[in-house]
Amino acid sequence: MSSQVSVDSAKRLTSEERREQILQAALAVFGARGYVGTTTDQVAKAAGVSQPYVVRLFGSKEDLFLAALSEATDELLRSFRAAIATDDGTSIDKRIGTAYVDLLRVRGLHQTMSHAYLLGSHPVIGPIARRGFARVWRFFRDEAGFDADKARSFLAEGMLINTMIGLRLVDDYGDDESVTEMFRSCFPSTLPEVLDVVPRSVDPW
Numbered sequence: 001m002s003s004q005v006s007v008d009s010a011k012r013l014t015s016e017e018r019r020e021q022i023l024q025a026a027l028a029v030f031g032a033r034g035y036v037g038t039t040t041d042q043v044a045k046a047a048g049v050s051q052p053y054v055v056r057l058f059g060s061k062e063d064l065f066l067a068a069l070s071e072a073t074d075e076l077l078r079s080f081r082a083a084i085a086t087d088d089g090t091s092i093d094k095r096i097g098t099a100y101v102d103l104l105r106v107r108g109l110h111q112t113m114s115h116a117y118l119l120g121s122h123p124v125i126g127p128i129a130r131r132g133f134a135r136v137w138r139f140f141r142d143e144a145g146f147d148a149d150k151a152r153s154f155l156a157e158g159m160l161i162n163t164m165i166g167l168r169l170v171d172d173y174g175d176d177e178s179v180t181e182m183f184r185s186c187f188p189s190t191l192p193e194v195l196d197v198v199p200r201s202v203d204p205w
Contacts, residue, residue: 019057022047024106026068031108031166032205034115035065035125046205066128069116072109073132077139079103084144092144093154100158101190104165104197108205114162161186168201 013021025047030038040061044051058064079102083095103109116129140151164170164182172179173195187194199205 015057018049018053022049022054022057022064023068023071026064027072027106027108027112028205029108030065030068030115031111032199032203035061035119038065040064062124065112065116066125068112069125069129069132072106072112073135075106075109076100076103076113077135080139081143093146093150096144096154097157098190100161101187101194104194107199110158110162111166114159114166157186165198168199170195170198171201 022043026038026043029043029046033042038061040054040058041051043064044054047054054064058067079099080096083099084092086095088095113132116125117133119125119129137151137155140146140154141148144151146154164186169179169182173183174180183191183194
């Protein structure tokens with residue numbers, strides 16, 4: 001993947017389009033580097049805009065991270081709801097699981113959420129991350145109709161996938177027996193697509 005979010009120089013983006021472009025870059029960079037390790041300048045470079053422009057749109061790094069976290073959580077739940085609404089003959093849990101894996105195309109989405117979940121002691125990020133995590137649980141219970149055990153199982157597998165992606169375990173696929181087995185177990189029907197899209201250790205994010 002290119003180290004910079006592509007920009008069509010022939011088209012003048014609206015402020016909303018530019019905002020979305022910066023959020024996608026923020027997800028990628030925060031996802032790879034974490035909250036502490038990311039600067040607004042790095043996000044600006046990834047988005048192909050100036051650092052003052054990022055600050056003008058979002059304010060502080062904290063505000064930018066919260067906007068990226070909100071974008072990630074909303075996109076996750078939008079994808080899950082679309083999966084429920086699209087009855088293709090498979091079970092709801094199968095459709096939701098596929099939607100979760102499909103979101104790997106949004107670079108850094110899963111990892112940004114994971115980073116937020118490690119910031120529980122942060123006075124601002126912590127409460128918002130907790131509310132977001134609870135929203136996902138309530139989706140499984142109230143909208144997907146899962147019992148508590150199935151909701152727990154889905155969250156647990158999601159956290160496993162997040163950990164695998166964050167660790168760049170794909171680097172060891174095919175060489176390490178345990179890693180290879182893990183990928184084949186987690187992605188039995190989508191493995192080629194997953195191997196193609198997940199970030200590797202040589203990627204900047």
